[in-house]
Amino acid sequence: NAGVMQNPRHLVRRRGQEARLRCSPMKGHSHVYWYRQLPEEGLKFMVYLQKENIIDESGMPKERFSAEFPKEGPSILRIQQVVRGDSAAYFCASSLQTGTGGINYGYTFGSGTRLTVV
């Protein structure tokens, strides 16, 4: 099992460009979460997706950020017109089940994409 795969590991973008981050969950996991981590800060929730559905996007900025998890292929976090403040590590995690009405499972995290906006 290859675990949660994120790519690219490092991404450099100029201000105003688009950043596209990819995440393939662990085999058998249908729940995907995106978190942002700034230096010396915790993991901030951005969005929770299941296949073809956004379940909770309460942590994602309303403008410039979007996420999808299509029926086929990886989950994508897209940041349009990037600004310096978008520089951070973006982690994707996947799990077997959510807590709602079911057994809670821990998240397995990917290695992250470190976005640098210059």
Added chain:
Amino acid sequence: GENVEQHPSTLSVQEGDSAVIKCTYSDSASNYFPWYKQELGKRPQLIIDIRSNVGEKKDQRIAVTLNKTAKHFSLHITETQPEDSAVYFCAARGYSTLTFGKGTMLLVSP
């Protein structure tokens, strides 16, 4: 929504000492409390978790305790080793997603 507070933000101990990290949460509906260890430049990795129907769980040198009444849970590491040096995050989960504390940087000196 859920709010998780974590203390201390940094913790320095001598090798062989014990380390304790404490967290509080706000949502009484939260019922799952994992702890993650993150080494520099690496992914957060689950080291232990506890569910709300259990008060304490132990795995070798690490243990977690949960006080649901006080909405408080703690990570205990005994006989610390230099390789335990990392950032540790607590988290709480109720409805759907994990809310993380801001992390504790643990430094174990030989």
